Amino acid sequence: MAEDIRWVKTHCARMDHGGCGLLVGVKGNAIVEVKGDPDGFLNKGYTCFKGRVSADRLTHPDRLLHPLKRAGERGEGKWRQISWDQALDEISANLLRIKETHGARAVAFGVGMPKGLEHFVLIRLANIFGSPNVVAIQDVCHAGREVTGMHTCGFYPVADFHNPTKLMFFWGSNLASTNEEGNIYSQVTARLKDGAQLIVVDPRKTELARKADLWLQLRPGTAQALAMGIINVICEESLYDRDFVEKYTHGFEDLKQEAKKYPPDKVEEITWVPAELVRRAARMYAAARPATLQWGNAIEHDMNVFDSARSLVCLMAVTGNLDVPGGNINAREPKIMGLAQFVRAGLIPDKRKEMLGAHYGVIPRFMTTPSTFFRRAVLDSAPYPVRGYYGMCTNPMVAWADSRLTYKTFQGLDFSAVADIFMTPTAAMADFVLPVAHQYEMNDIGHYGIGHGLVLARPKVVDPPGECWPDMKILNELGKRVSPPELWHENHEEFLEDLVRPAGLTYGEFVEKGCLKGPEIFRSYESKGFPTPTGKVELRLSTAEKFRLKPLPEFTGLPEAEDAEYPLTVISAKSRYYLLSSYRWVARLREKRPQPLTEIHPETAARYGIADGDEIVIETRYGSITQRACLTDIIHPRVISAALGWWFPEGSPETQYEWKRSNFNMLTSAGKLGKEFGTPNIMNLPCRIRKAAGEAITS
Numbered sequence: 001m002a003e004d005i006r007w008v009k010t011h012c013a014r015m016d017h018g019g020c021g022l023l024v025g026v027k028g029n030a031i032v033e034v035k036g037d038p039d040g041f042l043n044k045g046y047t048c049f050k051g052r053v054s055a056d057r058l059t060h061p062d063r064l065l066h067p068l069k070r071a072g073e074r075g076e077g078k079w080r081q082i083s084w085d086q087a088l089d090e091i092s093a094n095l096l097r098i099k100e101t102h103g104a105r106a107v108a109f110g111v112g113m114p115k116g117l118e119h120f121v122l123i124r125l126a127n128i129f130g131s132p133n134v135v136a137i138q139d140v141c142h143a144g145r146e147v148t149g150m151h152t153c154g155f156y157p158v159a160d161f162h163n164p165t166k167l168m169f170f171w172g173s174n175l176a177s178t179n180e181e182g183n184i185y186s187q188v189t190a191r192l193k194d195g196a197q198l199i200v201v202d203p204r205k206t207e208l209a210r211k212a213d214l215w216l217q218l219r220p221g222t223a224q225a226l227a228m229g230i231i232n233v234i235c236e237e238s239l240y241d242r243d244f245v246e247k248y249t250h251g252f253e254d255l256k257q258e259a260k261k262y263p264p265d266k267v268e269e270i271t272w273v274p275a276e277l278v279r280r281a282a283r284m285y286a287a288a289r290p291a292t293l294q295w296g297n298a299i300e301h302d303m304n305v306f307d308s309a310r311s312l313v314c315l316m317a318v319t320g321n322l323d324v325p326g327g328n329i330n331a332r333e334p335k336i337m338g339l340a341q342f343v344r345a346g347l348i349p350d351k352r353k354e355m356l357g358a359h360y361g362v363i364p365r366f367m368t369t370p371s372t373f374f375r376r377a378v379l380d381s382a383p384y385p386v387r388g389y390y391g392m393c394t395n396p397m398v399a400w401a402d403s404r405l406t407y408k409t410f411q412g413l414d415f416s417a418v419a420d421i422f423m424t425p426t427a428a429m430a431d432f433v434l435p436v437a438h439q440y441e442m443n444d445i446g447h448y449g450i451g452h453g454l455v456l457a458r459p460k461v462v463d464p465p466g467e468c469w470p471d472m473k474i475l476n477e478l479g480k481r482v483s484p485p486e487l488w489h490e491n492h493e494e495f496l497e498d499l500v501r502p503a504g505l506t507y508g509e510f511v512e513k514g515c516l517k518g519p520e521i522f523r524s525y526e527s528k529g530f531p532t533p534t535g536k537v538e539l540r541l542s543t544a545e546k547f548r549l550k551p552l553p554e555f556t557g558l559p560e561a562e563d564a565e566y567p568l569t570v571i572s573a574k575s576r577y578y579l580l581s582s583y584r585w586v587a588r589l590r591e592k593r594p595q596p597l598t599e600i601h602p603e604t605a606a607r608y609g610i611a612d613g614d615e616i617v618i619e620t621r622y623g624s625i626t627q628r629a630c631l632t633d634i635i636h637p638r639v640i641s642a643a644l645g646w647w648f649p650e651g652s653p654e655t656q657y658e659w660k661r662s663n664f665n666m667l668t669s670a671g672k673l674g675k676e677f678g679t680p681n682i683m684n685l686p687c688r689i690r691k692a693a694g695e696a697i698t699s
């Protein structure tokens with residue numbers, strides 16, 4: 001009966017970056033319904049399908065319920081159930097043994113896309129343990145935007161969809177499917193309803209592109225050439241914000257000179273975008289003030305991310321759209337505990353010099369370790385050996401470029417432990433596997449540390465099953481075993497209290513509020529300048545020489561050279577039904593997308609004799625996989641878009657759930673890296689396709 005249902009307010013999490021306010025209906029200890037909360041600050045009642053079925057994650061019969069210790073050879077899929085005490089004692093003994101033999105830096109702490117507060121407790125554990133190496137995915141996700149923003153204008157310029165805007169300019173961001181960083185699609189549709197114009201840059205005609213006033217179908221991997229072409233038109237036609245440029249930018253003349261190298265006709269050759277559309281986009285964006293620019297993963301999924309991100313911040317700056325409502329803003333944090341204090345950053349003063357990235361000269365301010373450097377340290381002991389790994393919230397075997405290299409790395413470690421909700425290809429390679437409590441089963445805080453100026457309450461709704469513990473509890477207990485216990489809490493939930501205490505709130509009071517936002521402050525440059533060395537937006541980087549960075553953005557070529565034997569380009573877009581590699585085992589999601597699908601233009605498919613639904617082989621210079629053909633004219637005929645994150649939970653642990661068969665990162669390589677962030681080319685690769693002849697792909 002409906003009366004039996006208790007409704008709890010919380011926020012969606014761990015299905016994407018999260019953020020929608022939810023009403024969760026509970027009967028006893030079971031969630032019976034999830035729906036949008038009309039009061040949700042970010043979503044105003046909106047939800048997507050995977051948010052609505054998100055409670056299904058909790059109840060699968062194969063969910064991990066007890067700590068496990070490897071019983072057979074590594075990767076053989078044999079496990080023995082052990083107690084939490086034994087697991088924590090043995091894991092800490094291994095970490096301490098490695099620390100004693102090789103130093104603390106020889107233990108790496110692994111984490112994936114930030115999912116909740118445990119992300120920062122893990123970084124804290126690494127700092128307290130003494131290791132500068134937190135291996136994360138920032139090299140391909142958001143560091144490009146955030147750190148480039150910091151260097152160029154002194155902050156991370158976030159697209160503001162909350163204030164009125166005249167135009168939204170989307171670059172390689174598929175928000176209708178991804179709702180990334182709490183930029184919920186309903187915010188965009190609300191702005192469209194208000195009359196905002198829309199320009200979309202994407203090789204695929206996405207849902208947003210279909211709604212757009214202008215869609216630029218660019219050649220993958222050429223965003224920075226297009227941006228420079230647009231800057232060229234804006235400069236040549238004097239469409240820039242003269243007053244802002246004069247008072248608040250550094251190096252405008254240099255940028256203008258550089259942009260002369262990108263006249264629209266030349267940009268058309270590089271990017272496939274007709275010159276007339278380059279001009280039209282420039283005129284529309286420059287005329288509409290304020291205008292907001294939303295940039296997506298596509299610009300940071302290849303080695304040229306620094307140039308792409310730099311060119312886009314320059315574009316925001318010359319049109320005067322930085323730090324204005326409805327433009328790209330400096331989102332201020334609410335009064336909560338600062339990141340550096342929370343993670344105890346002060347404990348490793350030499351972190352910047354010690355971390356693996358420093359050896360490779362990555363850009364200052366980039367504080368996590370790119371996966372490629374971690375793998376070299378494990379396999380080649382270069383520049384120093386890394387022998388142990390503790391990972392949570394991540395599935396490197398599928399998420400990192402060059403999955404074979406990742407497999408070798410996990411085989412080659414002296415020790416590894418992985419915490420997850422479900423057995424994954426990566427967990428299947430570990431020595432210890434720890435079962436975690438998930439969203440709805442623990443108190444948590446969302447959106448901390450991602451630069452959008454808010455935090456969201458995610459109170460517990462039901463009890464976890466079996467012996468599942470929140471990651472925060474595991475880390476707190478491990479911390480007490482590997483470092484002075486007084487640096488840790490009696491109860492892990494104190495971390496939640498620490499975070500909101502500066503706001504004068506208890507966690508319980510924060511839950512009542514649901515959301516804490518920072519103050520809305522705009523145009524602070526008028527009184528304070530920009531927080532950069534010159535006090536201005538650095539179109540030309542004043543720090544270029546000091547940090548060995550390029551002073552001006554440029555297009556230096558495709559991330560991977562054209563290759564006659566591999567005439568197509570393979571890109572990808574995140575599925576609206578999954579979070580990268582997660583949740584293929586949730587039946588109501590799997591029904592929606594049972595197989596990995598590759599989008600192919602019908603003309604292209606016809607040329608290769610491929611029909612809709614056929615099993616196809618995709619090959620690059622680095623590897624091959626099979627997926628199913630999905631014929632659609634939303635994609636450029638010279639481009640295909642393959643599905644990401646595939647492994648088969650219905651498979652067996654001895655083969656690590658067929659991680660080779662359809663996994664996009666079998667097609668990628670960690671050989672060529674961007675210098676600034678260590679970013680590999682995980683998109684925009686030359687490839688070829690053929691109809692599968694029934695062969696099993698295993699290489």
Ligand SMILES: Nc1nc2c(c(=O)[nH]1)N[C@H]1C(S)=C(S)[C@@H](COP(=O)(O)OP(=O)(O)OC[C@H]3O[C@@H](n4cnc5c(=O)[nH]c(N)nc54)[C@H](O)[C@@H]3O)O[C@H]1N2
Pocket residue numbers: 015016017113141171172173174175177178179180181201202203204206218219220221222223295296297298299571572573574575576577578579580641683684
């Ligand atoms: N449903 C769902 N939501 C998610 C995720 C998920 O896996 N599933 N993942 C979350 C994560 S971790 C992140 S970081 C965000 C990412 O969210 P988005 O930034 O939206 O990233 P993608 O889906 O990778 O790609 C966006 C678009 O880039 C286009 N594209 C490909 N190559 C190029 C190119 O060279 N130039 C340009 N301009 N466009 C190109 C693709 O066609 C695609 O439409 O989403 C988050 N939200």
Ligand SMILES: Nc1nc2c(c(=O)[nH]1)N[C@H]1C(S)=C(S)[C@@H](COP(=O)(O)OP(=O)(O)OC[C@H]3O[C@@H](n4cnc5c(=O)[nH]c(N)nc54)[C@H](O)[C@@H]3O)O[C@H]1N2
Pocket residue numbers: 014111112113115137140141297301392393394395396398399400401419420421422424436437438439471572579580581582583644645664665668682683
């Ligand atoms: N080729 C290619 N590679 C990519 C991308 C791409 O577009 N193309 N995208 C990149 C991007 S943007 C990102 S962010 C990364 C994502 O990389 P990851 O973050 O590693 O991948 P996910 O699939 O999001 O999450 C991995 C695991 O977290 C587990 N998990 C979920 N919630 C919890 C929890 O509460 N606790 C614990 N312990 N585990 C939990 C899930 O079960 C899953 O196994 O992949 C990157 N890799």
Ligand code: SF4
Pocket residue numbers: 012013015016017018019020043046047048049050051052179184
């Ligand atoms: S859009 Fe994201 S945050 Fe909102 S319901 Fe869907 S998965 Fe959850």
Ligand SMILES: [Mo]
Pocket residue numbers: 113140141
């Ligand atoms: Mo990401």
